[in-house]
Amino acid sequence: MGRFLTTVFGTVVGIFMFFVVLLLLTVVIGLAGSIGAAFKPAETYVLTLDLRDPLRDHDSGRSIFGDPPPSVVGIVQKLHAAGDDPDVKGLLIRANEYGMVPASAEEIRLAIEDFKTSGKFVITHAQGFEGTSFTAYMAVSASDEIWQQGATSFSVAGIHSEVGFYRGILDKIEAEPQIEQFHEYKSAANAYMETGFTDSHREATLSLLDSLYLTAVENIALDRGLTPSAVKTAFTDAPHTAEEASALGFVDEIGYYLDARDYARDKAGGGSVRFDSVHSYSVTPDFSAPVIAFVGGQGSVVNGESRDGSNPLSSSVTMGGDTVSQAINDAAMDESVKAILFRVSTPGGSATASDQIHDAVQRARDAGKPVIVSMGQYAASGGYYVSANADHIVALPGTITGSIGVLGGKIAFEDSYAMIGYNVEQLDVGGDFVSAFSVDVPFTESQRLAFRARLEDIYNGFVSRVAEGRNMSVNQVGKVAKGRVWTGVQALEHGLVDEQGGLMTAIAAARRLAGIDEDSGVRLKMFPRPKSATEQLEEILGSAVSARQDLDLLREVAALPEVRAVIDARAGLEPGQELLADIPDIE
Numbered sequence: 001m002g003r004f005l006t007t008v009f010g011t012v013v014g015i016f017m018f019f020v021v022l023l024l025l026t027v028v029i030g031l032a033g034s035i036g037a038a039f040k041p042a043e044t045y046v047l048t049l050d051l052r053d054p055l056r057d058h059d060s061g062r063s064i065f066g067d068p069p070p071s072v073v074g075i076v077q078k079l080h081a082a083g084d085d086p087d088v089k090g091l092l093i094r095a096n097e098y099g100m101v102p103a104s105a106e107e108i109r110l111a112i113e114d115f116k117t118s119g120k121f122v123i124t125h126a127q128g129f130e131g132t133s134f135t136a137y138m139a140v141s142a143s144d145e146i147w148q149q150g151a152t153s154f155s156v157a158g159i160h161s162e163v164g165f166y167r168g169i170l171d172k173i174e175a176e177p178q179i180e181q182f183h184e185y186k187s188a189a190n191a192y193m194e195t196g197f198t199d200s201h202r203e204a205t206l207s208l209l210d211s212l213y214l215t216a217v218e219n220i221a222l223d224r225g226l227t228p229s230a231v232k233t234a235f236t237d238a239p240h241t242a243e244e245a246s247a248l249g250f251v252d253e254i255g256y257y258l259d260a261r262d263y264a265r266d267k268a269g270g271g272s273v274r275f276d277s278v279h280s281y282s283v284t285p286d287f288s289a290p291v292i293a294f295v296g297g298q299g300s301v302v303n304g305e306s307r308d309g310s311n312p313l314s315s316s317v318t319m320g321g322d323t324v325s326q327a328i329n330d331a332a333m334d335e336s337v338k339a340i341l342f343r344v345s346t347p348g349g350s351a352t353a354s355d356q357i358h359d360a361v362q363r364a365r366d367a368g369k370p371v372i373v374s375m376g377q378y379a380a381s382g383g384y385y386v387s388a389n390a391d392h393i394v395a396l397p398g399t400i401t402g403s404i405g406v407l408g409g410k411i412a413f414e415d416s417y418a419m420i421g422y423n424v425e426q427l428d429v430g431g432d433f434v435s436a437f438s439v440d441v442p443f444t445e446s447q448r449l450a451f452r453a454r455l456e457d458i459y460n461g462f463v464s465r466v467a468e469g470r471n472m473s474v475n476q477v478g479k480v481a482k483g484r485v486w487t488g489v490q491a492l493e494h495g496l497v498d499e500q501g502g503l504m505t506a507i508a509a510a511r512r513l514a515g516i517d518e519d520s521g522v523r524l525k526m527f528p529r530p531k532s533a534t535e536q537l538e539e540i541l542g543s544a545v546s547a548r549q550d551l552d553l554l555r556e557v558a559a560l561p562e563v564r565a566v567i568d569a570r571a572g573l574e575p576g577q578e579l580l581a582d583i584p585d586i587e
Contacts, residue, residue, distance in 0.1 A: 045088045046268050049075065049278045051096040051139060055104060056317065057345035057376040058296045060308035060526075070279050072104050072376065073296075073343065076111045076503045077524075081283040083118035089268035090121040092261060092275065095140050098131030101377045102159075102212050102398030103488070105139035107502040109219065112142045114504060121145075121267055125260040128152025129245075132238070133159060134216040137250070141223040145252040147260040154245035157238035159209050159216070162585045167195045173416045178443050179409030180452045182459035186405035186483025188582035204484050208400070211487040215397045224249055285523050290516045292507065293331035293340045293369075294524040297324045297357070301349030301382040301579070319346050321353025324386075325360035327527040328371075332364035337525065339370040339514035341506055342390065348381030348580040351406060351458050357386040358465060365391060370513035374506035375399040375497070380485055380581030381406075384496070385462060389469030391513055394506040395488035395497040402496055403581035404466055405483025406458045408451070412442040462579070470495060485581055 055075075059068035068074075082088045091112070112122050124143040129136055130153050137156050140146060148154065170177055170192065177192040187201040197205070217235075221228045226249050234240070234248050245251040253260070265273045297319035299307070306320035331340045342361070348354070361371050373379070373387040375395040380403040387393055395401055417424060417440070424440040436447040443451065459481075467477045472495060480486070480494045491497045499505060511522060 043087060043272060043274045044269055045085075046264050046273055046275050047079075047082055047088055047091045047278045047281060048094070048275050049091060050094045051100070051108070051136075052094060055100070057104070057298045058343055060296065072107050073503055075278055076107060076114075078278050078281045078283055079111045079115040080504060082278075082281055083115050083120065088120065088281075089273070090123065090264060091115060091278070092264045093122065093124040093140055093143065094257065095124050095126035095129070095146075096136040097126065097128055099133035099135045100139060102135050102138075102216075103375075103377045103396040103400070105135040106215075106219070106396045106398050107376070108139045109142050109223075110502045110504070112140070116142070116144070121264075123147065123260055123264045123267070125149075125255075125257045126152075126251075127257070128242070129154050129156050131155060132157040134213070134220070134235070135159075138216045138219055141220045146250070147253045147255050147257075147263075148242040148245060148251045149256055150242050150254045152242050153239050154242060154250060155239040156250075157235050159213050161205060161209055163197070163201075163205070163582075164191060165195050166192055170411065174419060175416045176412040176414075176442050177409070178412060178448065179407060180448075180455050181407040181483065182405050182455060183482040185485075186403070186407045186582070188580055189407045189409070190582075192411065207490070208485060208487055211489050212398055215487070215489060286521050287523065289521040289523040290338050290511075290514070291334075291336045291525050292510050292514070292522050293334065293337045293527050294343065295324065295327045295331060295340060295527050296343045297386070298343075298345040298376070301346055301353045301357075301386070303350050303353045319349070319353075321350065321356040323528060325356045328357070328360040328364050331525075331527045332360075332367040332369045334525075334527075337369060338516060339372060339510040340364055341372050341374060341510050341524070342387070343374045343376060343503070343506075344379040344383050344387050345376030346380075346383040347378045347400075347583045348383050348385070348403065350382065351385075351462075351579045354382035354385040354579050355461075358389060361386065361389050365389070370510065372506050372510045372513065374503055375401055375488065378581065378583060380583065381483075382579035383581070385465065385579055388466045392499070392506075392509045393497040394499045394501050394509060395491055396502055397488045397500055399488040399491075400485055400581065400583055401488060401491045402480065402486040402494075403483055403579075404462055404477065404481035406455050406462065406579055407483070408455055410437060410439050410443075413439055414441045458579075466496075483582075485583070 053070050056069050056071040058073035059071045079091070116122055122143040123145050124140040125147040126140075127149045129148070132155050134156050167177065179189040179193055181189040184198070184200040185204050187198070187204065190198060190201050217228050217231045220226070221231045224231075230249070234250065240248065242251060242254055246254060261275070297306070299317035299319050302318045302320055304320050304322050306323035307316050307318045328340060328342070331337050364371050370392070371390045373390040373393045375387065375393065376399065378400045379387055379395065380400050384401055384404060414424070426435055426438065426440065428434050432444060432446050433450055435441070436443060436451060463474055463477050463481055466472070466481070467474045470477070476495070480496065486494065486496065488497060488500060492500055499509065507522065507524075508518070511518060511520070516522060
């Protein structure tokens, strides 16, 4: 027993010392980098941006394991700052070959346009546009020149969406989906209740795709000096060779990446030109400038704390009701803050957490702090709920928003269990509703009616909050609600947002509402503050202690035959109050 305890103690001490050494190395490397940067001689730069890397909407600060993952907001901020840097002569981009989220592509396009206003050049190189989605091309279409490697394809053809339906699988194992939705456009439930598109589901999805397609055609035509008709024809006739794409006006030069790099070097003046990643470009804040708070929320809306993805043992990214509402409250109480910029990029989630954040936005407004929402990739369902009462809402044309609705329910496995000889018997003490959320048996009729009434209350409350926040009647909101998703373009037409644009447009709106001179610079102050190295270390150690137990439990659960059969069908469903939008898998 003594040897066992000694071994356990030694293991714990070893893990602790590993992270202590890691922390010290991080500090030393960081200091060395800072010292090196402080004495770095002046040079001429061409910034580089690799869009083949996956992008988050925004980051939450530096991790003890290094710089945060690349983000759309980070790219926008750094290109804007670099536009005023005389040492930066231009930008060299490596294009994504396949596709990206439409709103992210639009925001990067806007960042390129912003960077070019300072007279700097932008060169993009693509090793083909092999995916059929227009998004990868639209992200870089505002470049001064687009290069493409020969013997590659220009396959841009439009936009594609796929929706999986699990009802047939559930029927085969005799599982009974029992999901209530408000209303017919809240189509996430259809994946479990239907075997294919309903009329409403098809209508909304096609409308969404048409809007995204027309916006892209207009952007690309404008950027490339083509007519919308010529762009549509090229898409219709896809795929094309690189040479054909050049002849059609979509590509300027045929060549390899090193050729484009040499060209960018010569364009910047040749000689000692240095190439540096946009992500490593340092932006020095102006501490004398007026302060605008930046509060970020991305990933599914959940109760409790947010997860920022910095923990390698638990890398999920979520928008926690406690974290985000506290951040907004803290920003509202900070006397230096003139306005709050709330960046929202979420398909929704918990109704309870969404309502908690909605309340924090209202409290900030009551405290005299203007709240401006900048919508990123998605701001739908719970994501729209948290935005609805802001002073001003800015959405990108391709932001997926709206989905004012609610769904909830369960999949009952009683008959599935019977197929494999498994029996569950229940004993209840209390009211009839006590077993309502058991997945072993279906709802009783009284349970179903009570559950549906609760969801209807949530839906009506959602509609009322939108009506109040947007100065609309309940009737007006009802016409654009029913769970339907809209693009940013459509949302503007229906009064759900105030302005089209990205982060910089939202900052301009915040400056305007806060009474800050439009020529004055501003400083974005992050709320909550980024986690310290010690806090990150404590979180990682906490995850490490429970990791083995979690893995053992997951192995046991995954081995259950009913779980293996319906694991996909269960994704995203919680019995209760869900404000989750059905976001098509768009390519």
